[in-house]
Amino acid sequence: MYLHLKTAGYYGENFPETFSEFVPLFIDEKNYLGQYWYYYVTEVEKFCKENLDYPILNLKYEEIKKNQHKEINRLAEFLEIDASASLVADIINKCDISNLKTVRGDTKDGGKPFMYRKGTVSDWKNWLTVAENEAFDKVYQEKMAESDLKFEY
Numbered sequence: 001m002y003l004h005l006k007t008a009g010y011y012g013e014n015f016p017e018t019f020s021e022f023v024p025l026f027i028d029e030k031n032y033l034g035q036y037w038y039y040y041v042t043e044v045e046k047f048c049k050e051n052l053d054y055p056i057l058n059l060k061y062e063e064i065k066k067n068q069h070k071e072i073n074r075l076a077e078f079l080e081i082d083a084s085a086s087l088v089a090d091i092i093n094k095c096d097i098s099n100l101k102t103v104r105g106d107t108k109d110g111g112k113p114f115m116y117r118k119g120t121v122s123d124w125k126n127w128l129t130v131a132e133n134e135a136f137d138k139v140y141q142e143k144m145a146e147s148d149l150k151f152e153y
Helices: 001-006 017-029 033-051 061-066 068-079 085-095 097-104 130-143
Strands: none
Touching: 001 017, 017 033, 017 068, 033 068, 061 068, 068 085
């Protein structure tokens, strides 16, 4: 979230220069940034539980990275399309982060640069200090205590 907001320039000069300056803003209960994420995630979960007949497919990036073929086939089934093995392989190839970077390059969207990350799982370990991780975990456990959602980080 930090890098997306910083790249997009939504907060201009008021945006934290470093990730370590951003973390307390995300964790702070009175701050919009962190509250928005918890509110959004729990409201989506609530909607899904209350609308079982509404066609919703929940995909997790980490699961897609673990088993691309399985998750793309789940998506195809949800969309009620026939996904041949070659189509699935083509989708995996075209969605590979290195291919996206090559195809899009420095293309701009509304004057803002596209931002691509590494496309890896668990990169947070390279960003958070032990103290920041503990502070985040404490707030996360509190805010997500009623949630059935399970995320892998």
